[in-house]
Amino acid sequence: MKVTSKTVYALHFLCALAIKSRNGETKPVHLREIAEEYKIPFKFLEQIAILMKSVGLVKGARGKTGGYQLSQEPEVISLAHILKATEGELFPLAAVEGGSAVVNALLAETFAQGRRLVEEKLGGVSLAELADKARADMEPAYMMYYL
Amino acid sequence: MKVTSKTVYALHFLCALAIKSRNGETKPVHLREIAEEYKIPFKFLEQIAILMKSVGLVKGARGKTGGYQLSQEPEVISLAHILKATEGELFPLAAVEGGSAVVNALLAETFAQGRRLVEEKLGGVSLAELADKARADMEPAYMMYYL
DNA sequence: CCATTACCCTATTGAGCCGATAGGTTTGAT
DNA sequence: ATCAAACCTATCGGCTCAATAGGGTAATGG
Numbered sequence: 001m002k003v004t005s006k007t008v009y010a011l012h013f014l015c016a017l018a019i020k021s022r023n024g025e026t027k028p029v030h031l032r033e034i035a036e037e038y039k040i041p042f043k044f045l046e047q048i049a050i051l052m053k054s055v056g057l058v059k060g061a062r063g064k065t066g067g068y069q070l071s072q073e074p075e076v077i078s079l080a081h082i083l084k085a086t087e088g089e090l091f092p093l094a095a096v097e098g099g100s101a102v103v104n105a106l107l108a109e110t111f112a113q114g115r116r117l118v119e120e121k122l123g124g125v126s127l128a129e130l131a132d133k134a135r136a137d138m139e140p141a142y143m144m145y146y147l
Numbered sequence: 148m149k150v151t152s153k154t155v156y157a158l159h160f161l162c163a164l165a166i167k168s169r170n171g172e173t174k175p176v177h178l179r180e181i182a183e184e185y186k187i188p189f190k191f192l193e194q195i196a197i198l199m200k201s202v203g204l205v206k207g208a209r210g211k212t213g214g215y216q217l218s219q220e221p222e223v224i225s226l227a228h229i230l231k232a233t234e235g236e237l238f239p240l241a242a243v244e245g246g247s248a249v250v251n252a253l254l255a256e257t258f259a260q261g262r263r264l265v266e267e268k269l270g271g272v273s274l275a276e277l278a279d280k281a282r283a284d285m286e287p288a289y290m291m292y293y294l
Numbered sequence: 295c296c297a298t299t300a301c302c303c304t305a306t307t308g309a310g311c312c313g314a315t316a317g318g319t320t321t322g323a324t
Numbered sequence: 325a326t327c328a329a330a331c332c333t334a335t336c337g338g339c340t341c342a343a344t345a346g347g348g349t350a351a352t353g354g
Contacts, residue, residue, distance in 0.1 A: 004340095004341065004342085005341085005342070006341080006342080041342080041343060041344085043343070043344060043345075044342065044343055044344085047343095061351085062349075062350045062351055062352095063350060063351025063352050063353095064351065064352040064353065065351080065352060065353090066350085066351075066352090
C-alpha cells in the first residue's frame with residue numbers, strides 16, 4: 001500500500017517537461033537528457049514515458065529531433081490524473097472469501113469515502129503548481145540549465 | 148498500494164468480538180469459532196490475533212477456557228488504529244535516488260496532507276459503529292448464533 | 295540513401311511482500 | 325496428567341515492483 005517509485009519518477013518527468021516549457025522551450029525534450037539530469041534509470045524512464053503517452057498526458061516525436069512534450073497545459077494536469085495512470089485505483093480493498101457480508105459492505109463504503117477525499121485533494125494540485133514552485137526555488141546560479 | 152486481506156480479516160475479527168460483547172458475552176471467544184463462522188483461514192487468523200494483541204487492541208487468555216476479548220471499549224477503537232497496526236503508514240512515498248529535491252519535498256508535503264485526510268476519516272469511524280450496524284442488519288432468524 | 299538518433303515495444307530477472315500453511319511450544323482449567 | 329487453546333517461528337508459492345536487456349521503427353541530417 002505505497003506510492004511506487006514509478007509514480008514518483010513519472011511526477012518528476014512531467015514536472016521537468018512543464019519547467020522546460022515554462023522556460024520557453026518549444027522543442028521536444030530528449031529522455032536521455034532528463035534521465036541524466038535527474039539521475040533516473042533511463043530504461044525505466046522510457047517505460048514510464050510510454051505509459052504517460054498511452055494515457056494522453058504527453059506526446060512523443062521520433063527521429064533525430066524527437067523527444068517528449070506535454071500534450072496539455074500543465075494547469076489542467078492534476079496529480080490525480082497521473083496517479084490514476086501509474087497506480088490504478090487508490091488503496092483498493094482486498095477481496096476476501098469470508099467475513100460478514102454486512103461488514104464487507106460497510107468497509108467498502110467507508111474506504112470509498114476515504115478514497116474520494118484523497119482524489120479530491122490530489123485533483124486540486126496541478127502540475128503547473130509543482131513546476132512553478134520548483135522553478136521559484138531554483139538558485140539563479142542553476143537557472144542557466146533551464147534557459 | 149492496496150488494503151491487504153490481513154487488514155480486512157482483522158476488521159472482521161475485531162468486529163466479531165465487539166458483536167459478541169454487545170450481545171452480553173463476557174467470556175473470551177475462541178479463535179476457531181470465529182474462523183469457522185466467517186470462513187477465515189484459521190492459522191492466518193491466529194497470526195492476526197497475535198498482532199492485534201501486540202498492539203494492545205485485544206487480550207488473549209490461554210488454556211482450555213481461553214480465547215480473545217477486546218481490551219478496550221469498541222467506541223474508542225477506530226479503523227485508523229487497526230489500519231495502523233496492519234498496514235503501517237498509509238501510502239508512504241517510495242524513496243528514490245534521483246529527481247529534484249524541491250519536487251520531492253513538495254510531493255512529501257502533498258501526500259502527507261492527503262494521508263491526514265484519510266486518517267481523520269478512518270479515525271472517525273469506531274468499531275462500535277461497525278458492530279452495531281452489522282447487528283442491526285442481521286435477520287432475526289440468525290440472531291440465535293449470537294445470543 | 296543510409297547511418298544515426300531517439301522513440302517504441304517485449305521479455306526477463308532479482309528482490310521483496312503477501313497470503314497461507316505447517317509444526318511446534320507454552321499455558322491453564324479440569 | 326491431559327487436553328484444548330493461545331502463542332511462536334519457519335517456510336513456501338505467487339505475485340508485484342524496479343530495473344535491465346535487446347531489439348524494432350520512424351525520422352532527420354549528411
